[in-house]
Amino acid sequence: MDYQQKPVMGYNELNHPCLNRPIRCIVKLGGAAITCKNEIEKINEEDLQIVASQLKEVMMPGSSSSKSIGMDWSKRVESSDISPNVDEFGDQDLIEPSNFIVVHGAGSFGHFQASKSGVHKGGLNHPLVKAGFVATRISVTNLNLEIVRALARESLPAIGMSPFSCGWSTCERNFSSANLSAVARTIDSSFIPVLHGDAVLDESQGCTILSGDVIIRYLAEHLRPAYVVFLTDVLGVYDRPPSEPGALLLREIAVKEDGSWSVLKPRQEDMSRRVEITVAAHDTTGGMMTKISEAAMIAKLRIDVYIVKATTTHSVRALRGELRGGIVPEDWLGTLVRFSA
Amino acid sequence: MDYQQKPVMGYNELNHPCLNRPIRCIVKLGGAAITCKNEIEKINEEDLQIVASQLKEVMMPGSSSSKSIGMDWSKRVESSDISPNVDEFGDQDLIEPSNFIVVHGAGSFGHFQASKSGVHKGGLNHPLVKAGFVATRISVTNLNLEIVRALARESLPAIGMSPFSCGWSTCERNFSSANLSAVARTIDSSFIPVLHGDAVLDESQGCTILSGDVIIRYLAEHLRPAYVVFLTDVLGVYDRPPSEPGALLLREIAVKEDGSWSVLKPRQEDMSRRVEITVAAHDTTGGMMTKISEAAMIAKLRIDVYIVKATTTHSVRALRGELRGGIVPEDWLGTLVRFSA
Numbered sequence: 001m002d003y004q005q006k007p008v009m010g011y012n013e014l015n016h017p018c019l020n021r022p023i024r025c026i027v028k029l030g031g032a033a034i035t036c037k038n039e040i041e042k043i044n045e046e047d048l049q050i051v052a053s054q055l056k057e058v059m060m061p062g063s064s065s066s067k068s069i070g071m072d073w074s075k076r077v078e079s080s081d082i083s084p085n086v087d088e089f090g091d092q093d094l095i096e097p098s099n100f101i102v103v104h105g106a107g108s109f110g111h112f113q114a115s116k117s118g119v120h121k122g123g124l125n126h127p128l129v130k131a132g133f134v135a136t137r138i139s140v141t142n143l144n145l146e147i148v149r150a151l152a153r154e155s156l157p158a159i160g161m162s163p164f165s166c167g168w169s170t171c172e173r174n175f176s177s178a179n180l181s182a183v184a185r186t187i188d189s190s191f192i193p194v195l196h197g198d199a200v201l202d203e204s205q206g207c208t209i210l211s212g213d214v215i216i217r218y219l220a221e222h223l224r225p226a227y228v229v230f231l232t233d234v235l236g237v238y239d240r241p242p243s244e245p246g247a248l249l250l251r252e253i254a255v256k257e258d259g260s261w262s263v264l265k266p267r268q269e270d271m272s273r274r275v276e277i278t279v280a281a282h283d284t285t286g287g288m289m290t291k292i293s294e295a296a297m298i299a300k301l302r303i304d305v306y307i308v309k310a311t312t313t314h315s316v317r318a319l320r321g322e323l324r325g326g327i328v329p330e331d332w333l334g335t336l337v338r339f340s341a
Numbered sequence: 342m343d344y345q346q347k348p349v350m351g352y353n354e355l356n357h358p359c360l361n362r363p364i365r366c367i368v369k370l371g372g373a374a375i376t377c378k379n380e381i382e383k384i385n386e387e388d389l390q391i392v393a394s395q396l397k398e399v400m401m402p403g404s405s406s407s408k409s410i411g412m413d414w415s416k417r418v419e420s421s422d423i424s425p426n427v428d429e430f431g432d433q434d435l436i437e438p439s440n441f442i443v444v445h446g447a448g449s450f451g452h453f454q455a456s457k458s459g460v461h462k463g464g465l466n467h468p469l470v471k472a473g474f475v476a477t478r479i480s481v482t483n484l485n486l487e488i489v490r491a492l493a494r495e496s497l498p499a500i501g502m503s504p505f506s507c508g509w510s511t512c513e514r515n516f517s518s519a520n521l522s523a524v525a526r527t528i529d530s531s532f533i534p535v536l537h538g539d540a541v542l543d544e545s546q547g548c549t550i551l552s553g554d555v556i557i558r559y560l561a562e563h564l565r566p567a568y569v570v571f572l573t574d575v576l577g578v579y580d581r582p583p584s585e586p587g588a589l590l591l592r593e594i595a596v597k598e599d600g601s602w603s604v605l606k607p608r609q610e611d612m613s614r615r616v617e618i619t620v621a622a623h624d625t626t627g628g629m630m631t632k633i634s635e636a637a638m639i640a641k642l643r644i645d646v647y648i649v650k651a652t653t654t655h656s657v658r659a660l661r662g663e664l665r666g667g668i669v670p671e672d673w674l675g676t677l678v679r680f681s682a
Contacts, residue, residue: 040416041415041416069468069472070472071471071472071475071476071479072475072476072479073453073454073457073472073473073476073479073480074382074476074479074480074483075381075382089467089468089469089472094466094467094468094471112414113414116414124531125435126430126435127410127430127435128430130412130435130498130531131410131411131412131414131430131498132414133498133532134412134413134493134498134499134500134532135412135413135414135415135493137489137500137501138412138413138414138415138486138489138490138493138501139414139415141482141486141489141501142415142486145479145482145483145486148478148479148482149479152475152476152479155472157471157472157474157475158475159475159478159505160478160479160482160503160506161503161505161506162501162502162503162506164500164502165501165502165503165506165507165523166506166507166508166523167507167508167520167522167523167526169526179508179520181508182505182506182507182508185508185510185542186542189465189542189547189548190465190471191474191475201526201527201530206530207530
C-alpha cells in the first residue's frame with residue numbers, strides 16, 4: 001500500500017483505548033452526495049451503490065467482485081430470496097478491510113424534522129422539540145440503516161453505530177462525553193463503523209444536533225487517521241457558488257497553526273479574502289464555509305483532508321491515498337486542505 | 342398511581358449512574374408477539390399498533406388520544422405528507438411518560454441470519470460468521486427502527502438504542518461490559534429507551550448473540566424496576582405446549598433464594614416436576630423454559646415478573662401495575678413469577 005501509517009497517539013483524558021491497528025482513513029459521506037436534496041427522505045440509490053463499490057475497491061483491494069458475497073441478507077422488496085449460499089463461504093479467505101471509519105451526514109433525512117422543531121436550539125421541555133428529537137432520530141437512523149445495507153451488499157463488514165446510542169453527548173453544543181472504546185473495539189474486530197450526524201442530549205440546553213463534521217473532527221483528533229476524505233456532490237471547494245459563471249475550483253488550501261487558511265493553488269493575489277466572502281454567502285448547514293472550517297481544524301492536526309466529488313475517479317484516488325505526501329497532480333480534481341507551518 | 346416505587350439501589354462496580362427517577366417497569370416485547378413467526382422479516386403491524394397504543398395508555402394516562410401528536414415524521418409509503426402541524430404543539434402540555442424501558446426480541450428478524458451463520462458460537466475469523474454478524478445486525482436494527490416508529494406514532498418518545506452501539510459486550514457469552522449511563526441519561530430526559538437482542542462482540546469467542554431476555558435481567562438487576570412484564574403470544578406459561586389438549590395455564594410461580602421454582606397456582610401434587618419435563622420438551626430459542634429461567638432470575642431480585650399475552654386486557658392490567666402487592670385476581674389470565682422466601 002502506498003500510504004504511510006502514522007503512529008496512534010493523542011489519547012486524552014476521556015480514556016480512549018488504544019487501537020491495535022492505526023486508522024487508515026475517515027470518510028465523510030456527505031448527505032448531499034447520497035440523498036436527493038430536493039426530495040425528503042430519498043436516497044440517491046445509484047450514487048450510493050457506486051460509492052459503496054468504490055469503497056470496497058479501496059478498502060479490500062484483494063477481493064474480486066466475482067467471489068465476494070453480500071452481507072445484507074435482509075428481505076428486499078424486489079426479491080423474496082434472502083438466502084445466502086452458505087457453501088460459497090467455504091473456500092473464501094477472510095479479507096480484512098483496511099481500517100476505515102465512515103461518517104455520513106443527513107442530507108434530506110433528518111433535516112426537515114430537526115429544522116421544523118428546532119432540536120439544535122434545545123429545550124426538551126417543549127413538546128415540539130421533544131417530538132422533533134424523536135422524529136429526527138428516526139429519520140437519521142433510517143438513513144444509517146440504508147447506508148450500512150448498501151455497504152454490506154458490497155461485502156463490506158459495515159456496522160451502524162448511532163452517536164446517541166454510543167452515549168455521546170454535548171455541553172453547549174461541544175462534545176462533553178464521547179467514549180470511543182466501542183468504536184475502537186469495532187475497528188479492532190475488522191468491522192467498519194458507520195456513524196452519522198445525530199440528535200443528542202446536551203448538558204446545558206437539553207439537546208442539540210451533533211453534525212457529522214464535528215464527529216469527524218473529534219475522531220480525527222483522538223484516533224489519528226492517516227488522512228480524511230470528504231465525499232461531496234461537487235468537485236471540491238470553489239471560490240463562489242459552483243453554479244455561478246466563472247466559479248474556480250480551489251485545488252490546495254494551506255492551514256496555519258492559528259487555524260487561518262489561505263489558497264495555495266490556484267495562486268491569486270487576493271484569493272483568500274474573496275473566498276471567505278463569497279463562500280460565506282452561499283453557506284447553509286453543511287455548506288462550504290463550514291466544510292472549510294472543519295477541514296482546517298483537521299488539517300491543523302497535521303492530517304490531510306481531501307474534499308472531492310463522490311463516485312468519480314478523483315474520489316477513488318483520494319480514498320486510496322495515492323495523492324499523499326507529494327504535489328497534487330494536475331489531473332486530479334478536488335481540494336486538498338493541509339497543514340503548512 | 343397504584344404502584345409502589347422501590348428505591349433505586351444496587352449499582353455495582355461498573356459504575357452505573359444514579360437515576361433521578363426510579364424505573365417503573367421494564368417491558369419485554371417478545372419477538373413472537375409482534376412479528377409473524379413463519380414469515381421472514383414480517384412485522385405483525387396490527388398487533389404492534391395495539392401494543393403501542395396500550396403502552397401509551399399505561400405510560401401516559403393523562404394524554405387523550407385526540408390531542409396527542411405523532412413523533413414519527415418520516416415519509417410513509419402510503420402517504421406523501423410527513424409534515425406535522427406545528428401549531429398543534431403550541432397549547433400542548435408536555436406529558437412526561439412514567440419511566441419505562443422497552444426491550445424487544447428478534448422474532449422473525451435476525452433469527453435466520455444468526456442461525457445460518459452461527460454467530461452465537463463465535464469465530465469472527467470465518468467469513469460466514471463475519472457476514473452473518475453484519476447481516477444479523479442489519480435485520481435486528483431494522484426491526485428496532487420499526488418498533489420505535491410504531492411507538493412514536495402513538496406519541497411515545499421512543500429512542501432506539503442498540504446494545505452493540507451502547508458498547509455492550511460479553512465474555513463467554515455473559516455480560517462483560519455494559520455501561521448503563523447512556524440508558525440512564527435517556528430515561529432521565531424522559532425518553533423511553535427501546536433496546537433489543539443484538540449481535541455483540543465477545544472477548545472469549547469473538548462474537549455472540551445477546552438475547553433480549555439476558556438484557557432484561559441485567560437491566561432489572563442494575564436499574565431495579567418496580568416490576569417486569571413479558572409480552573408474549575400466548576396467555577402465559579403452560580404445563581405443556583399450549584397447542585396440546587389439556588394444556589394448563591400456570592397462574593403463579595414461586596421462586597426461592599436458590600433459584601429453584603415451584604408452581605403455587607394451580608396447586609397440584611406433582612406439578613413442578615411435570616412442568617419441568619414437558620416445558621423443556623418444546624423449548625427452542627426464547628422458548629418457555631428459557632422464559633421461566635430468566636423470569637426466575639429476575640424474581641430472585643424481589644422483582645415481580647408478569648408473563649402475559651400481548652394486546653389483551655390482561656397485558657394492560659399487568660403493565661399498569663394493578664396486580665401488584667396482592668393476590669392475583671381470578672379473572673386475570675397470565676403467569677406471575679415472584680419471589681417467595
